[in-house]
């Protein structure tokens with residue numbers, strides 16, 4: 669495989685949502701991607717398979733124990749003779765974006781640690797390479813953030829998405845929002861598909877889409893646009 673992802677969670681079944689559907693399922697079946705979802709409880713050694721305890725200091729909730737994570741990590745390195753890149757989904761991390769996803773997609777082996785409750789004992793940071801947040805809000809656990817991150821980064825692994833162009837035209841890839849898409853019927857309740865798209869003139873269609881993409885970005889995401897260097901050709905499109 670091009671990339672192997674290992675996830676540690678107390679709710680491994682949640683990951684069926686990404687592994688059993690669509691392009692990720694296909695990528696797993698074709699061997700491009702390997703996803704191992706491990707149950708954190710399998711790395712406990714006590715009878716009750718405890719993974720959390722009340723936090724020290726009082727008056728805070730349950731905190732996840734570090735031991736099971738470290739036990740997994742040591743075993744992983746021993747077995748693979750390789751240090752994986754470990755991501756900790758956390759509201760404290762850098763906010764996830766296309767660039768971070770692209771960089772992660774280049775790693776051979778990734779590990780995600782899913783926290784719950786108040787999070788994992790702070791000493792987990794000793795084996796974490798990067799903390800990543802999916803936005804300034806708090807979810808109940810690291811499972812959904814991990815799924816979001818995996819889904820986004822896998823789109824950058826060659827072969828996962830059928831057409832390379834479709835990833836490269838998607839929003840954010842080149843600093844712009846995607847152009848507008850239409851399909852049949854050509855007219856619906858009086859709303860017409862822009863005629864140029866029916867013309868078959870590929871050059872004109874490309875220019876039309878580029879202009880649409882730029883205008884949308886200016887109107888909806890001026891923050892993105894402000895950092896974007898337009899080529900002379902693109903600037904000409906805007907004043908046409």
Ligand code: SAM
Pocket residue numbers: 756757758759760781782783784785786787788800801802803804805806807808809810811813
């Ligand atoms: N006490 C933590 C705080 O206030 O920062 C929140 C813990 S949260 C309830 C439990 C777990 O969900 C976290 O350990 C983390 O793995 C995950 N999580 C919550 N919000 C997240 C976000 N915005 N991005 C990434 N992971 C998040």
